[in-house]
Amino acid sequence: xxxxxxxxxxxxxxxxxxxxxxxxxxxxxxxxxxxxxxxxxxxxxxxxxxxxxxxxxxxxxxxxxxxxxxxxxxxxxxxxxxxxxxxxxxxxxxxxxxxxxxxxxxxxxxxxxxxxxxxxxxxxxxxxxxxxxxxxxxxxxxxxxxxxxxxxxxxxxxxxxxxxxxxxxxxxxxxxxxxxxxxxxxxxxxxxxxxxxxxxxxxxxxxxxxxxxxxxxxxxxxxxxxxxxxxxxxxxxxxxxxxxxxxxxxxxxxxxxxxxxxxxxxxxxxxxxxxxxxxxxxxxxxxxxxxxxxxxxxxx
Amino acid sequence: xxxxxxxxxxxxxxxxxxxxxxxxxxxxxxxxxxxxxxxxxxxxxxxxxxxxxxxxxxxxxxxxxxxxxxxxxxxxxxxxxxxxxxxxxxxxxxxxxxxxxxxxxxxxxxxxxxxxxxxxxxxxxxxxxxxxxxxxxxxxxxxxxxxxxxxxxxxxxxxxxxxxxxxxxxxxxxxxxxxxxxxxxxxxxxxxxxxxx
Numbered sequence: 001x002x003x004x005x006x007x008x009x010x011x012x013x014x015x016x017x018x019x020x021x022x023x024x025x026x027x028x029x030x031x032x033x034x035x036x037x038x039x040x041x042x043x044x045x046x047x048x049x050x051x052x053x054x055x056x057x058x059x060x061x062x063x064x065x066x067x068x069x070x071x072x073x074x075x076x077x078x079x080x081x082x083x084x085x086x087x088x089x090x091x092x093x094x095x096x097x098x099x100x101x102x103x104x105x106x107x108x109x110x111x112x113x114x115x116x117x118x119x120x121x122x123x124x125x126x127x128x129x130x131x132x133x134x135x136x137x138x139x140x141x142x143x144x145x146x147x148x149x150x151x152x153x154x155x156x157x158x159x160x161x162x163x164x165x166x167x168x169x170x171x172x173x174x175x176x177x178x179x180x181x182x183x184x185x186x187x188x189x190x191x192x193x194x195x196x197x198x199x200x201x202x203x204x205x206x207x208x209x210x211x212x213x214x215x216x217x218x219x220x221x222x223x224x225x226x227x228x229x230x231x232x233x234x235x236x237x238x239x240x241x242x243x244x245x246x247x248x249x250x251x252x253x254x255x256x257x258x259x260x261x262x263x264x265x266x267x268x269x270x271x272x273x274x275x276x277x278x279x280x281x282x283x284x285x286x287x288x289x290x291x292x293x294x295x296x297x298x299x300x
Numbered sequence: 301x302x303x304x305x306x307x308x309x310x311x312x313x314x315x316x317x318x319x320x321x322x323x324x325x326x327x328x329x330x331x332x333x334x335x336x337x338x339x340x341x342x343x344x345x346x347x348x349x350x351x352x353x354x355x356x357x358x359x360x361x362x363x364x365x366x367x368x369x370x371x372x373x374x375x376x377x378x379x380x381x382x383x384x385x386x387x388x389x390x391x392x393x394x395x396x397x398x399x400x401x402x403x404x405x406x407x408x409x410x411x412x413x414x415x416x417x418x419x420x421x422x423x424x425x426x427x428x429x430x431x432x433x434x435x436x437x438x439x440x441x442x443x444x445x446x447x448x449x450x451x452x453x454x455x456x457x458x459x460x461x462x463x464x465x466x467x468x469x470x471x472x473x474x475x476x477x478x479x480x481x482x483x484x485x486x487x488x489x490x491x492x493x494x495x496x497x
Contacts, residue, residue, distance in 0.1 A: 024303060050394035057426060064402070064419075064426030072418045073409075077339040123342040131405035131419070132398040135349045141342040178303075185307070190347040193314050197348035200320065208448040212354040215445030217455065218400060220392045228451035241351075276351045280394055 024181050027172035030154035032295060033179055034108065037115070037152035039287045040143045041106025044122065047137060047280060048099050051125065055095055058129055060088045065129045073130055080127035081120070098125060105147070108157020115152065119144035136280035142186050143287065150179025183291035184252055190285070192249035195242055204242055207235030210275065219277035237275065244268050252292045265289025309334035310343075317346025356444050361403035361460065362387060364439040365427050368464045384431055403440045407460045417463075421474045424465025435466035437477065
């Protein structure tokens, strides 16, 4: 009896180990990760643009987010390379260097070096003004670190062209599989965490949350007339947002539902972002959804 | 092994960074074992994007700056009471969203003993030059949407925070200002008695 139990445990362990290794370390082609790289670089440039307009007002020598503010605000283990920039010129120089890094990441130039540097720049920027950070900034930080682990410069990249392999596909790499696996885990966790957070509030249960989203001044598309005229539509939009988040978080783990929910995410996440007034967050989630779309290759 | 450690850290960060708070066990584990290396990488995240709870604190906030002491009125023009608004009205951009987050953070921080007063003073001091004065009134306004039942009603502005920030002899001073309704003169609702003939 004990022998049979022991054998079962060993067999279970072996199966888990095989599944674990297959999920994380199966070599994957670079193309999908390369698209994530380009889109993340582009999103990074857009988000960087939103910092640029008030850069000195926030981080300049007499800026709002002064070292005293950071002392009260930032976690003791938080640090930013931007702290060393004491003059307006130095702040701008650091920022423009980061913009160049994001641009190089978007086109895939010197990617093995640029990807971790871009991630460091982004983390530094966010640590310099933590109270100004939005959910899209958070997701971009996660994506940049994942990209730094993979080999996203092996396709659709200046690096590939420089290496003379523009017409040929690079060999699949386990690092791409690891990066895509981590992106999928984060996509599911973010969707699940959002759904859990929303379900704590009455407005997501009584179906009026969509109204409070649409009625904000900051929302780009004015749906107030439509929603005010129909409680049913308001309820449907509210419940659809939560249901999609749950379906996405769970669906990306099943081989039959994954292609559907991941592709749906390419459209639905930006729509949710539009309704919620968080367009950049919706775009960031769409990029994560792209990372979840299965390749034509055998299912991992 | 590193992957397992990271995934455990990811789970603890999500569990520990919620609006509902966290247990001491989860918080301590996360702070001791994971925060020291996940915070610098900006990976200590809760991802609890609630979008809205329909509460006033979820409404759009903005910062308003005006001179605390109005300059003397020019003949025929009345007092100059220019208000700087961050973000500008109708600004739907991500840049505008960052100002709104600053405004929300400023209000929330007033509940924290260590952070209270820090941001309002910093906002005032940081905008002295833009306002052209070293004595400013900083007001955080929230634009609250009506409930669904009264959806046709307009949004209403509420003052979430109002302070006076001034630099006097090189020293920054923060003077809390009570909301207008607390200092409004009381009006006796009783009609005149008609006495005094």
